[in-house]
Amino acid sequence: MFNTLWQKLRNSWKNFIFALILLTTLVFIWYANTYFQQTQDIRSKAETTPQTVITGTYALTSNHTYSGMTFTGAGSNDSASKYGAWGSGLTNVTLSGDTFMNTHYGLKIGTGPQSSNINADGLTFRHLAEPLFLANVSNSAFSNIDIQADKYDTNQWHGIYLERGNHNLTFRNVKITGGSGYSLQLYYSTPGTSDTLLFENLTLDATTGRYPLVIQSYDHVIFRNVTIIGGPAGGALIRFYGGSDDIVFDGFTARGGDKLVTWSNNQPTNVTFKNGTYYGTQLSDKMSAFTFENVTLGSSTPTSTTLPSSTPNPRATATPTPRPTAAPTQQPGNITLAFNLGLDGIGAAGDHPLPCTSLGTCNSNKNPKRTGRDLNITILDQSKVDKTPNLKIMVNYDSTTGTFKGNASVNLSPGNYMIKAKVNGLLTKTLASIQNLTAGTNQIPSANLTTGDIDDDNQLTILDYNILISCSIYSNDQGGLCNKKLDNKTHSDFNDNGAVDQIDYNLFLREYPVQNGD
Numbered sequence: 001m002f003n004t005l006w007q008k009l010r011n012s013w014k015n016f017i018f019a020l021i022l023l024t025t026l027v028f029i030w031y032a033n034t035y036f037q038q039t040q041d042i043r044s045k046a047e048t049t050p051q052t053v054i055t056g057t058y059a060l061t062s063n064h065t066y067s068g069m070t071f072t073g074a075g076s077n078d079s080a081s082k083y084g085a086w087g088s089g090l091t092n093v094t095l096s097g098d099t100f101m102n103t104h105y106g107l108k109i110g111t112g113p114q115s116s117n118i119n120a121d122g123l124t125f126r127h128l129a130e131p132l133f134l135a136n137v138s139n140s141a142f143s144n145i146d147i148q149a150d151k152y153d154t155n156q157w158h159g160i161y162l163e164r165g166n167h168n169l170t171f172r173n174v175k176i177t178g179g180s181g182y183s184l185q186l187y188y189s190t191p192g193t194s195d196t197l198l199f200e201n202l203t204l205d206a207t208t209g210r211y212p213l214v215i216q217s218y219d220h221v222i223f224r225n226v227t228i229i230g231g232p233a234g235g236a237l238i239r240f241y242g243g244s245d246d247i248v249f250d251g252f253t254a255r256g257g258d259k260l261v262t263w264s265n266n267q268p269t270n271v272t273f274k275n276g277t278y279y280g281t282q283l284s285d286k287m288s289a290f291t292f293e294n295v296t297l298g299s300s301t302p303t304s305t306t307l308p309s310s311t312p313n314p315r316a317t318a319t320p321t322p323r324p325t326a327a328p329t330q331q332p333g334n335i336t337l338a339f340n341l342g343l344d345g346i347g348a349a350g351d352h353p354l355p356c357t358s359l360g361t362c363n364s365n366k367n368p369k370r371t372g373r374d375l376n377i378t379i380l381d382q383s384k385v386d387k388t389p390n391l392k393i394m395v396n397y398d399s400t401t402g403t404f405k406g407n408a409s410v411n412l413s414p415g416n417y418m419i420k421a422k423v424n425g426l427l428t429k430t431l432a433s434i435q436n437l438t439a440g441t442n443q444i445p446s447a448n449l450t451t452g453d454i455d456d457d458n459q460l461t462i463l464d465y466n467i468l469i470s471c472s473i474y475s476n477d478q479g480g481l482c483n484k485k486l487d488n489k490t491h492s493d494f495n496d497n498g499a500v501d502q503i504d505y506n507l508f509l510r511e512y513p514v515q516n517g518d
Helices: 002-048 462-471 488-492 502-514
Strands: 053-055 064-067 070-072 083-087 091-096 099-101 105-109 115-121 124-128 130-134 137-149 160-162 167-178 182-186 194-205 211-215 218-229 236-240 245-255 259-263 269-279 290-297 335-343 372-380 391-398 403-410 415-423 429-437 440-443 447-449
Touching: 070 083, 083 099, 099 105, 105 115, 105 124, 124 130, 130 137, 160 167, 167 182, 167 502, 182 194, 194 211, 194 502, 211 218, 218 502, 259 269, 335 372, 335 391, 335 415, 335 429, 372 403, 415 447, 429 447, 462 488, 462 502
Parallel strands: 053 070, 064 091, 070 099, 083 105, 091 115, 099 124, 105 130, 115 137, 124 137, 130 160, 137 167, 160 182, 167 194, 182 211, 194 218, 211 236, 218 245, 236 259, 245 269, 269 290, 335 440, 335 447
Antiparallel strands: 335 403, 372 391, 372 415, 391 403, 415 429
């Protein structure tokens, strides 16, 4: 009986111990889950909930949205809050309606690994030494940005400082006031490290700062619709320190300083100012370095002053082996059609929002790798019947005009026709809705064809974009999509310089609003 009682007590004790362990484990799991959930909720709230205030340095993370937040500190000299928000190697980050104030750097991305797909809209910067710093950032957009940079005696900090490794950046509706050094600085000591930027609707006001703009080591930059106001330091409003190529100011108003633009150290190449007014007495002290078109001084009568820019050394690009194209054999006909076409991104064509007016002032590639192109021609009668099915000729690049030229010989009855043209990789274009064709040679109206139709379906879509990225130097699928079709790589090289790079990417963005061919 004693043994039986002892056995029962021992079993009960074991059950108690087991129950206690189980209960303790369950309590720990509940606590841990609650703790981590609360931690996650706090972080999620900080990243997405409007009206969140972050004091001190905050590290951004990829694949997150930061909306309606305020990043603040104790002032630009507070070492604990040197950065309002910062990060490097970021991807897919959205900032919307955020405010940065009372820190040294407001928003700093870079240096470090490349960041991409940063989309910022509606940001406000106040009482900062250097509000926005970007280095090693690509394929990103910044819009509706309001920046006020404080002035310090060091002359060192800038409203926006774009340093090294920046590619394919777009800035729209940006206002910068102040800056100890420059309102906007595009500057790095090594040439060729940053390129392909668009500034649209930009105001640079250095009234409470020092100078408005400096540029060094940046290529392929467009400033469109710009207001520039000089600071108390005087001098030139725009300063080039060398190593830059292909910079365009199109549509601008500038005042202050003693001249619009100058350069020192190394002369920049292919810098063009057009369609603007400088309310001063001198455009430049080094006029031969810049091209001015329809630029006026003060309230004087508008005149067009074009000065030759220096001839740059061509930059090396990869040279692919051109694929041979058989020239169609044409039989003589009673009517000859003479074509003179521009292909966007090449020669004198420019692009959709900014077509060129002459070869000499155009920033497109003037030395295409493929100087011969197949031109598919459609000739419709008034009943919309194709009178010349499968008509194809070769058009050849004329380096003196920057266009592609060729003649088609057809047998047709004289009369009115609609004429369309198509080049592989570009959208179909109606050259003439009603063209009266007569016996002999007929000059067909000139036009520029829109590029970007990589898959040749006569429309610009996300499919073309995906192929472009796959074929480009930014490919993240090792060219998997690009290699599915033989012509994808060739068609993605829109400017035909032998490389699918940031220039092609930027050109696609400019062409994309066209959407459909005729």
